[in-house]
Amino acid sequence: MLDLLIIGGGPIGIACGLRAQKAGLSFVIVEKGCLVNSLYNYPATMTFFSTSEKLEIGGIPFVTINNKPTRAEALEYYRRVATSNHLPIHLFEEVTAVTRENDIYTVVTTKNTYQAKHIIISTGFYDIAVNLDIPGEDLPKVKHYYKDPHFFAMQKVAVVGSSNSAIDVALETYRKGADVTLIVRGEEISHRVKYWVRPDIINRIKEGSIKACLNSNLVAIREHEVDIETPEGIITIPNDFVMAMTGYKPNFDQLKKWGLLLSDDKFIPEYNPETMETNLPGLYLAGVVCGGLDTHLWFIENSRIHADMIIDNIVVKQLIK
Template sequence: MLDLLIIGGGPIGIACGLKAQKAGLSFVIIEKGCLVNSLYNYPSTMTFFSTSEKLEIGGIPFVTISNKPTRAEALEYYRRVATSNHLPINLFEEVKTLSRENNAYTVVTTKGTYQAKRVVISTGFYDVAVNLDIPGEDLPKVQHYYKDPHFFAMQKVVVVGSSNSAIDVALETYRKGADVTLVIRGDEISHRVKYWVRPDIINRIKEGSIKAYFNANLTAIRQHEVDIETPEGPVTIPNDFVMAMTGYKPNFDQLRKWGLILSDNKFIPQYNPDTMETNLPGLYLAGVVCGGLDTHLWFIENSRIHADMIIDDIVAKKFGK
């Protein structure tokens, strides 16, 4: 039986593995996709808001050639961390069931069955998109994930949202020749947008290069056009693609199925903030999954400490410290 099973092979799951390795615990990391799957699915042109030292895990230096690391640099860093430390990571293996009996957990995956005294859930939030819940959202032209701007060259693109992902999509596709329209629920560009990007989008809107509807909502999507509700009334515009950058959320149904208690309003899981242990003994949370719908609450740089908190608690209980 394993001392620990870690669900999620992202940066925080790897950080938990590094800490468990140093503590001499037997463990395995289970990841349903590729290594750091969420980061892999980020836009190919992405630059992090954080500096490299704030993305470091396990005390291992993250050396970059610029102040803000890129997606490619982060993928290389976390891959080298995992491989050079020979962490036991099983990739492309999805957890199907998790149950507790006789003070231990049984975890059934698509490839096997594991037993562990304790479990860490570090599954992130990037796999479930927040839907618009409007007619036409299921059309192939509607996308919640963005990879590269070239695909949208010479197309009429509607981008929904005003945070970092939406603004990056709007600016990058515009610079590859797309006719871009932003649909923004609020009355301004979000102040969460990267400080060196926000003036750029504001100026593009002012000069008319990118059209923006503020205090507006996309209400319907059809094959060649969309409807927008604006303060001046409904507007219909021609459209080829809709980029619904409306955010993502943890898999709440899965967490409930596994026995976690979630708050009624923002679906924040119940856990001890000093140890990260949930309502289930020996089951811990790490990383952005802790925030429920508040997906901006936790990220790599401020949840790295979860690994230390969790493993310290496990070691204390294991050895009676």
């Protein structure tokens, strides 16, 4: 019998593990992919918006060469944190069922069955892409994840979106020789774009190096072309690849299956903001999963505190018992 089972081996799951270890709780972290799986799937050349100290967990210094850490530096940091503290992390082990009986949770995974008094869900949001829901979206040339720009050299690429991921894709593929068209639903590039990147994309658009369709929507995809709805009407352009950087979302079906209550509009889970406990006693949320569809609400830097809030509440409960 475990005091705690943590679902999700990302930065916040690891932070919860560090705090549980410090409190003397028996626990296991289960992760369906590799360690910090979401970060691993970020673009290879990605640089964080946050400074390294804001990405630190467990009070362990995150030392980087530059002020803004890269994906590679973050992977190294979180791996060293996990291994040097000997955290019990079970990787490539997906949770398939969570049930509760007599105040005890039974968690079934693809490899084991656990029983725990408490559960923390810190599963993030990067596993399920938000679809465009348009004809042709299922074609192999349509991609929701991006790794490296070289693949798109000398290709005609349509990039959908105006936030950080879309702008990074547009600029990086352009600089590797792609013919880039940026399709933006709004009237301008999002102000959420990293402050040192936004002037770059605006200038590339002004000089015509990257074509931009503002107030526009991609409405159809075919093997060699796409249709874009613009203020002037539908235009058709040649196309080799579509990078649909339309965002991602938590696995809401899984959360509902496990018994969590979600709001009707943005699928925000019900939880106590002072303890992070959900409608299910002893089951807590940590990290970006708390925001429902609003995945811009929680980040590593502002959800690290969830670990302290949750473990403090668990310890108090155990003292009362």
